[in-house]
Amino acid sequence: MPDASLTEASLQAFLTAFYARVRQDDLIGPVFARAIPDSEWPRHLAVIQDFWSSVLLKSGRYKGNPFGKHQAVGTLQPAHFARWLDLFEDTASAAFTPPIADMVVDRAHRIGDSLKAGLFFRPDAPAA
Template sequence: MKKLETRKDIEQLVNSFYAKVIKDEKIASFFTDIAKVDWDKHLPKMYSFWESILFGQMTYKGNPMGAHFPINEIKAMEQEHFDQWLSLWTQTVEENFAGENADLAIYKAQNIAKLMAFKMELARRL
């Protein structure tokens, strides 16, 4: 199994992941119907996001948490949605990569999913 080592690897991972996301019954609507994601803009941001997280390359500029609050106001982003996001991410990583950075990608995604779920729930209560 290939190691996750380059930006090109991240691009493959992110593209494969979002190919699953847009077909997923539980979470696709957040991307396609609510956020109406412009994939030509979103995917390069996600490449940079994961490159920053996994390789320490500070190429990502943005506020991932802030981008999700407006979506959460339209349709609640609940624990089950983040669990599905994490499941698809983990599956995609494990299908394509192995090694320390692949493990790190899963670990970081677990933390992101927990934090996002917590913050979205908190925002709905306020």
């Protein structure tokens, strides 16, 4: 049954389910596998929990640079972001009631749009 409240516990359950799906995905799973060794997943999930807790619950725990982390991957493409968001939306809809799922997904889209703009928008690049 979907959670009707957004708490640290419900956020953690959502993120655990979501990243389990991400790791198994044919398109983005390999990108994550190259960037995060299996042994580093518990630490990565803790950082992700801090990030989303800061974004959604205003905890202020995350102190990193999400743009720099994504930029360092180097192989990200817009299709990777689209697939990530598809999985995120689907998992959020299963994890939370509509008002919460909608808010979480809206925030993810805003963050994704900002990351994509920084990574892929090149006004001075020649047309393909």
